[in-house]
Amino acid sequence: MERVVKCAHCGSDHHCFEEIQDEFSSFMCFQCGFMSDTRFNEEYDSDASKNMAIVMNQMKHFDSKRKVWWYPSVVNMGKLGMIYPEPKSINEETGRVEKWVWKYSKVVPVEEGDTEAAGYTEKLDVENGQEYEGKDFLSAIKEMGITKDLTGEKN
Ligand SMILES: [Zn+2]
Numbered sequence: 001m002e003r004v005v006k007c008a009h010c011g012s013d014h015h016c017f018e019e020i021q022d023e024f025s026s027f028m029c030f031q032c033g034f035m036s037d038t039r040f041n042e043e044y045d046s047d048a049s050k051n052m053a054i055v056m057n058q059m060k061h062f063d064s065k066r067k068v069w070w071y072p073s074v075v076n077m078g079k080l081g082m083i084y085p086e087p088k089s090i091n092e093e094t095g096r097v098e099k100w101v102w103k104y105s106k107v108v109p110v111e112e113g114d115t116e117a118a119g120y121t122e123k124l125d126v127e128n129g130q131e132y133e134g135k136d137f138l139s140a141i142k143e144m145g146i147t148k149d150l151t152g153e154k155n
Pocket of ligand 1: 007008009010011012016029030031032033034
């Protein structure tokens with residue numbers, strides 16, 4: 001079962017969904033691009049954070065109501081490309097990411113003479129990735145072609 005909840009990260013009332021399973025629930029906010037799960041507790045995080053990209057640890061957010069961590073999404077859709085967060089400013093004292101953008105990189109054919117991608121026919125076009133505001137994850141996934149029926153969406 002799926003229902004709309006208030007996002008613990010950005011506070012959105014309309015774009016955050018809880019997918020309720022028998023044993024756990026998962027959360028996904030299409031406004032800020034953060035996700036969580038009722039299993040992402042302190043114990044989970046202390047293990048998982050060791051293998052996480054630095055940026056994930058700099059951006060993760062603690063949900064004090066549910067006692068779980070929220071992490072920025074990384075969406076890898078193969079041929080459709082990839083959406084990932086890119087930090088724009090980091091607080092020097094706390095080491096936390098204060099501003100970020102969502103970057104959407106498409107998959108492009110490898111051109112002749114591209115030595116870095118030699119041996120491949122396609123690559124992720126990171127240099128020409130499109131940027132979207134940190135609170136506009138929705139535009140990035142719309143551009144990617146993933147549509148979601150957002151109940152009560154107010155543009
Ligand atoms: Zn949110």
